[in-house]
Amino acid sequence: MPLAVRYVLLIAVVVAAALWSLTLGQRGDIHLSNILSLLWVDDGSLARSAVIDLRLPRTLVALFVGVNLALAGLALQAVTRNPLASESILGINQGASLGVALAVVLPFLAGVPLDLMAILGAALAGLVTFAIAGGLGGRLDSIRLILAGVAVGAFSYACVRFTYTLDDDLSRLVINWVSADISSVSVQQVLPLIAWSFAGVLGSLLLAHGFNVLALGDGASQGLGIDPRRVRFLGAALAAVLTGASVAVAGPVMFVGLVVPHLCRFWFGQNHRALVPAVALGGGALLVLADAVSKLVRFPYETPLGVVCALIGAPYFLYATLTARRLA
DSSP: OOHHHHHHHHHHHHHHHHHHHHHOSSOSSOOTTTHHHHHHOOOOOHHHHIIIIIIHHHHHHHHHHHHHHHHHHHHHHHHHTOTTOOTTTTTHHHHHHHHHHHHHHOGGGTTSOHHHHHHHHHHHHHHHHHHHTTGGGTOOOHHHHHHHHHHHHHHHHHHHHHGGGSOHHHHHHHHHHHTTOOTTOOHHHHHHHHHHHHHHHHHHHHHHHHHHHHTTOHHHHHHTTOOHHHHHHHHHHHHHHHHHHHHHHHOOOOSHHHHHHHHHHHHHOSOHHHHHHHHHHHHHHHHHHHHHHHHHTBTTBOOOHHHHHHHHHHHHHHHHHHTHHHHO
16 A cells, blocks of 8 residues: 555544544534534534534644654654653653642742643653663663663652642642543643644654664664764653653643554554654544543543543553564
């Protein structure tokens, strides 16, 4: 099947999933047959208000958070040459969560933007994980990398859980956010996220050649004029920024960066120039579908998006662990 056709099919899946998600909710007067007219024609109805003000922002947040986390996972797997690497496995996701939790509960950080705190938390967690695994010295050990990520993630999440013991209002806010509930997101949160996503796609495309060469090993990379340390630093920094920007809006959504790159490699191969747009589309499709499922599991009540993603990703992580040599 031609590569262009595969991209078109992925785009069709994203569009279909988005339209399906927009039709799901407690209002019974919004159907697939009238969703397009509600999006484009302002008839002043409550149905249109529900679509534009409530459902569309959360669908867009799910879409672009999926793009960001999938690209972050692709970058981490490329720079570590480890098929199990992802922002959640290496503790970067949890570090971003800790950054946001600190911004919420500490009064002197009240004026600091949440996305900045999340990015700083993600970057610090990634730095500690890579340092423990020997990445700063140029000798990255795959086993130590995963173990370090688990340790850093567990410590960060334990600190986040400590905030549950604080003031009731603060603890309730943190709990709702940690569960990755995007039901109350607003249009104001969508626009910065879109900007981060486009920057992430562009950055990933610029690094795609370096990722391809890095897969050949450090010696071959240097022989071809690519500094592996520079590529690793830029790839890890890109993953930290994309993860932090996403966690600040949607909470710690897990396993997207692990599942999507693996699935896309089966269909698009190992060339990162082809993988970057495929992974971006695949991540968006997965999160939008997960958001739609979150509305159906306990209808008319909703299940947090993070719970649905964990139910999808945890079994796949076990599968990827058992078949890691074949996936590498």
